[in-house]
Amino acid sequence: MKEKIYNILQKIIEEKKYSLKGNFSVFPSDKKEFGDFSTNVALRIMIPGIQPQTTAEEIAKLIRQSKDMCLFEKIEVRNGFINFFLKNYQYQQIIENILAERDKYGSINAGKNQKILIEFVSANPTGPLTIAHGRQAAYGEALSRILKFAGYQVTKEYYLNDCGRQMDLLGESLKANYYQIKGENFSIPEDGYQGGYLKEIAKMIPEEVNDTSKEFWTHFAEKEILNGIKKDLLDFGISFDSWVRESSLRENGKVEEIIDKLKSKELIYEKENALWFSSTSFGDDKDRVLKKQDGSYTYFAPDIAYHYQKIEKGYNLLVDIWGPDHFGYIPRLKAALKCFGFSEDKLKVIIVQLTTLYRGKEKISMSTRKDQFISLRQLMDEVGSDATKFFYLFRKAESHLDFDLELAKKRTEENPVYYIQYAYVRASHIIKFAQENSLGNNNLLDIDISVLDKDEEKEILKKIAFFPEIIKQISLNLQVSGLAQYLLEVSNMFHSYYQKYRIVTSEDKTISHARIMLVECILRVLSNGLTLLGISLPEKM
RNA sequence: GCGCCUGUAGCUCAAUUGGAUAGAGCGAUGGACUUCGAAUCCAGAGGUUGGAGGUUCAAUUCCUCUCAGGCGCGCCA
Known part of the structure; x- marks a missing residue:
């Protein structure tokens, strides 16, 4: 419908040879006295000496005289906007x-x-996964589902940094824990990992360790921790289509390959016994080291190979979801892609801001290396998966999130997610009730939609008709929060409507049938929407 | 010092990406269950959109300056 109106206006512009300043838009009206759709065309047309209001009147007049007028009940002009009121049969x-x-x-x-x-x-x-990872996980999963729904082929991938100094430290930390348990005086390295989980893992190591190589400790720790991560993700309802290990890129020569490619472009130079990539030529603030003085690679080197490989595999768009601590990393990675001739728009990085946990007024400061943190697991267990996800997704990714544990626990029944789920449960019970009273399961052709003449009913129909538009918006701006907001609004309208009007009644079957259809539509939007967010559809509450 | 994010009702956040009278929830006040689920609904209260300029028919949105909070600025990942 939006497109139809747009085309009608476009035609008039061409006929009248209006010149536009920027693009005009057609959008659903935000108030019912503004009709169903509105447009700002007149405000975008520049005619010296003529008020937008006059132009709007003229355009409205032209449409009223055309055959397109059959679509509309009426067309009004206000404040330079043209408001379209649709005829009823559009609701059908x-x-x-x-x-x-x-x-x-x-x-x-x-x-x-x-x-x-x-x-x-x-x-x-x-x-273990932190609550920051949890937010990224909820966001990535929901975004993937929505983009799939919007007609993209989506692959969800987890890149596993299983190499480098951090892994060495992990191995050393486990080793220290192991010998500490045996009563030996062994201290954890200064920058090592102090988490209690390593103590647990150390207890799992068999009595006699024959293999005391560095790799043994690292691999043992990594394997156990990764299992934990996978289990957390599974229980949180997050799945991946593919896992890529950093070590695999190193082992099959992809890193050397990429460095050779850069060398042939003369973008590599040696300084102070290290290899540098001239990323400044492509918009970075400084050049970056790829190979360190000690001969090992930085994190950046395999990461270039990794992203290069993604594009080689034929993806049209790469989306990376990162925490804010990686923000400074964006220019250098984009520089790497640009130097290979790829557009920087090929990579979209979404920075999901930190979540700060509070217990009441008290801020909980966290560090993975020290033993001070609430894990995603603990959060899920305390608050529940559905509520946790909704909290994460309800606000924009780039907004900082204050998550008060006490509040989330204490008021679970007042949490917006339950409000939406309750709307869903309520709607599904109405349908069930209707069926039990032989009023459900009607043939759509027998239903007279025109009896849905209440303002609330029209508003709800307009709202649920907007659902595909929400999906489209998110596919463009990648703001998942829009869907959560939208579902809340639909639920709100439904709860009000329910309170005001009787839906299942044997007094007037025509009205009852039509309203049941309406409720089925609401139910459909709620269930599709919640599923996209990864939130469950309860039978009862 | 440089870069980025944020600043909107007492609190937590929206605002269809530049649109019409800036909206929800929580909290506070008053009301509504003999009927489809009251985890709900209804009513009124609550605002100089941090501040100052600018761009235009129109600014919470864009630009400049400024104040406050957060994050980043490694041969860590």
Whole structure:
């Protein structure tokens, strides 16, 4: 419908040879006295000496005289905006669409089957997942589902940094824990990992250790921690299509390959016994070391190879979801892609801001290396997966999130997620009740939608018709929070409507049938939306 | 010092990406269950959008300056 109106206006602009300043838009009206759709065309047309209001009147007049007018009840002009009021039968169309598309309702083909790779979490296997990872996980999973729904081919990937100094420290820390348990005087390295989880892992090591190589300790710790991470993700409802190990890139020569490629482009030089990449030529603030003085690679070197490989695999868009501590890393990675001739838009980095936990007023400061932290596991156990995810997703990714544990625990029943789930449960029970009273399961063709003439009913129909538009917006701006906000609004409208009007009644079957259809549509939007967010659909509460 | 994020109702956050009278929840006040689930609903209260300029028909949104908080600025990852 939006497109139809847009085309009608476009045609008029061409005929009248109006010159536009920027683009005009057609959007659903935010108030009912503004009709169903509004446009700002007149405000964008520049005619010296003529008020936008006059231009708007003229355009409105042209449409009123055309055959397109059959779509509209009326067209009004206010403040330079042109407001379109649709005829009733458009509502019928909305209901037919939703009931026909079922669990596909809302899906669109914005992606045209393009391939997107979303890399997220990618936590180092040096400790349990933190609440920061949890937010990234919830975000990445929801974004993946939404983009899939928007017509993209999506792959979810976890990049595992299983090499480097941090892994060495992990091994040494485990070794120290092991010998401490045996009563020997062995201290954990200064920058080592102090977490109690290493003590637990140390206890799992068999009595006699024959292999005391550095690799033994590292591998043992990594394996156990990774198992824990996988279990946390599974229980949180997050899954990955693919896992890529940093070590595999090193072993199969991908890192050397990429350095050779850079060398042939003359973007590599040697200074102070190290190899440098001239990333400044591509917008970075300083050049970066790829190979250190001691001959080992920095984190950056294999990461270039990794991202290069992603593009080689044919992905049209790479999305990386990172914590804010990696912010400064963006320019250098983009520089690397640019130097190979790829557009920097090929990579979109979403920075998911930190979550700060509070217990009441008290801020909980956390560090993986010290034993001071609340893990994602603890958070899930305390607050529940659904509520945790919703808290994470309800606000924009780039906003800092204050998560008060006491509050989240104490007021679980007042949490927005339960509000939405309750709307879902309530709607599904109404449908069930209707069926038990032989009022459900009607043939759509027998339903007279025009009896849905209450303002609330029209507003709800407009709202749920907007669902595909929400998906489209998110596919463009990658702001998952928009869906959570939207579902809350739908729930709110439904709860009010329910309170005001009786839905299942044997007094007037025509009205009852139509309202049951409406509730089924609401139910469909809620269930599709919650599923996209990774939140469960309870039978009862 | 440089870069980025944030600043909106007492608190936590929105605002269709430049649109019409800036909206929700929590908290506080008053009200609504003999009927489809009251984990709900209804009503009014609450604002100089941190501050000052600028761009234009229109600024919470864009630009400049400024104040406050957070994060980053490794041959760590």
